[in-house]
Amino acid sequence: MTGLLTARPLPARSKAFDLLFAGALVVSAGFLGLAQARWGGLLGLAMLGPLIWRRTHPELVFFAVSSVAVLQWLGGVDLQPGNVGLIVALYAISVYGDVRLSRIALGVGGLGVLMATSRYWSNSDWRQQVTMMVALGALVFGVWAFGERRRTRALYVVQLEERAVQAERDRDRESKLAVSAERTRIAREIHDVVAHGLSIMIVQADGGLYAADQSPEAAKKALATIGDTGRASLTEMRKMLGLLKQEEQRELDPNQPRPQPGxxxxxxxxxxxxxxxxxxxxxxxxxxxxxxxxxxxxxxxxxxxxxxxxxxxxxxxxxxxxxxxxxxxxxxxxxxxxxxxxxxxxxxxxxxxxxxxxxxxxxxxxxxxxxxxxxxxxxxxxxxxxxxxxxxxx
Structure with missing residues (x-):
């Protein structure tokens, strides 16, 4: 189970850095141990090689490095420069790994301190043994705690980024809702305006019909008014249809007719x-x-x-x-x-x-x-x- 940070895509620059970092450790510490002791040097290389994947697979890397360290302990091989891979792997799992597995890794590190003290300083004075145990324990816990602190800060940054993205989405959604509500209100007002225009056309048409025989000029004037009003209403409807294109049709409240202000x-x-x-x-x-x-x-x-x-x-x-x-x-x-x-x-x-x-x-x-x-x-x-x-x- 990987942590939240490892779930995010790793940039190519970070991958290149991990490769160079692991390669530098292999060249410096790994080959130095190989020059000192062939078997121990090979174990040191085995503890440094997996560090290439320390950010993408921190749990597997810590398990692999710890397993090699156990083999080193069982084989009675002295400590090698490659043992620094244990510290790096512990730091990696504390930063990038699952929280529960990170705490288990801390326990494994504490057990490793006891095992190393009992094997490599068994013939030393008890005060020296206690000193080494405390020093190694402080190193292990300090590395783990520093990694946990960095994990907390990184997660905080991730949460801030996610909140910023969500806030932007909310603003966009609220803006769209506001536009939709305003368009609906405009549609209702246009409905009243057009209905008013149609009412004028009906009145003028009825008046023109009655006046056609007695007053042709009045009938012509009524027809002209009907034409002007109809064209104006049609123009308004066309504008409204263009504005509300792709919007859902909503029912108009017939109980709210009212004259519109100007x-x-x-x-x-x-x-x-x-x-x-x-x-x-x-x-x-x-x-x-x-x-x-x-x-x-x-x-x-x-x-x-x-x-x-x-x-x-x-x-x-x-x-x-x-x-x-x-x-x-x-x-x-x-x-x-x-x-x-x-x-x-x-x-x-x-x-x-x-x-x-x-x-x-x-x-x-x-x-x-x-x-x-x-x-x-x-x-x-x-x-x-x-x-x-x-x-x-x-």
């Missing part, structure tokens, strides 16, 4: 916000014009969201201004505050309200830019064209 409803909205304690200046520049229902609703919602964000984040004492600029080609909506109240700093990540602004503006072929101002405060600028990029009416 730019004419902004004074009432601003008065309500002023009643809530926010200082707001409202001005209109350019020549006001009648706007399609969808475009007016988009402008209203953007102003509403901008004022809501100011109430939430600008802090007490903040001053806000709302400007509608009726240009030749587009309507520009600006919501800005000075943030004098020292409110909460704007987040570095877009919230659901900002996502909704972008979605609404994109339906009308417009854009929204929002962010902190250089001198303090926050600013939202929306540019909403009167005509779609393909030349159609909104």
């Amino acid at each position: 730019v004419s409803s902004l004074p009432e909205l601003i008065d309500n916000v002023r009643d809530a304690g926010l200082s707001v200046d409202y001005q209109v520049t350019g020549a006001p014009r009648d706007l399609p229902a969808l475009l007016g609703l988009t402008a209203y919602r953007i102003v509403q969201e901008g004022l809501t964000n100011t109430l939430k984040h600008a802090g007490p004492g903040a001053h806000t201004s709302v400007t509608l600029d009726f240009g030749r080609e587009m309507l520009t909506v600006v919501v800005t505050d000075d943030g004098r109240g020292g409110g909460v700093a704007p987040s570095t990540e877009p919230g659901h309200g900002l996502v909704g602004m972008h979605q609404r503006a994109s339906v009308s072929g417009g854009t929204v830019n929002a962010g902190p101002k250089a001198g303090g405060g926050y600013e939202v600028i929306a540019k909403l064209p009167y005509h779609l990029p393909n030349g159609g009416q909104q």
Whole structure:
């Protein structure tokens, strides 16, 4: 059973390092022992060779090296430079191996200390034996404890990485849910707008039918109104179908019909916000014009969201201004505050309200830019064209 760290793919650079490390030990300690004693040198090489796989198979490496050490003890072979492989294998299993097997390896190391003391220092003074036992035991335990500490830190880093990945997934999922919810809300509003347009067409058609004989001009005017209203409603439906493409169809609540606000409803909205304690200046520049229902609703919602964000984040004492600029080609909506109240700093990540602004503006072929101002405060600028990029009416 391997540990969590060995379950992760080992980089090619780490594999090359393990090969060079084991090769260096074989060349230095292994061949040095082989020069001193042929049989003991071979055992030393056998304890150093498996270290190539010390990170990928730490349990098997420790078992193999320990088995060779037992053969060395049974054969009465003196300690060799290759015995350093025992320390390296113990460190490897404490860092990369299974936790339970790592503790068993510590016990095996302690038993090895007793066996080595009884064999290689059996003729020494008891004080020397105790000294060697304590020194070897401290070495074994110290190596194992250092490996455990490194394992703990490495696992902590792995957990942080996994949490970061999960947090990113959660942000993506929340963003998608926010977009889906906003699209559903827009679909319901478009439903009301289109239903209103169809109601006008029906009324005009009935009126034109009755007036056809007595007043042909009135009938023509009714037919023209029907054509204009139908084209506008069809354009809105096409935009909505493009926006909600690949989205699941959701049932609309027939019990919630309501007139949708537009730019004419902004004074009432601003008065309500002023009643809530926010200082707001409202001005209109350019020549006001009648706007399609969808475009007016988009402008209203953007102003509403901008004022809501100011109430939430600008802090007490903040001053806000709302400007509608009726240009030749587009309507520009600006919501800005000075943030004098020292409110909460704007987040570095877009919230659901900002996502909704972008979605609404994109339906009308417009854009929204929002962010902190250089001198303090926050600013939202929306540019909403009167005509779609393909030349159609909104």
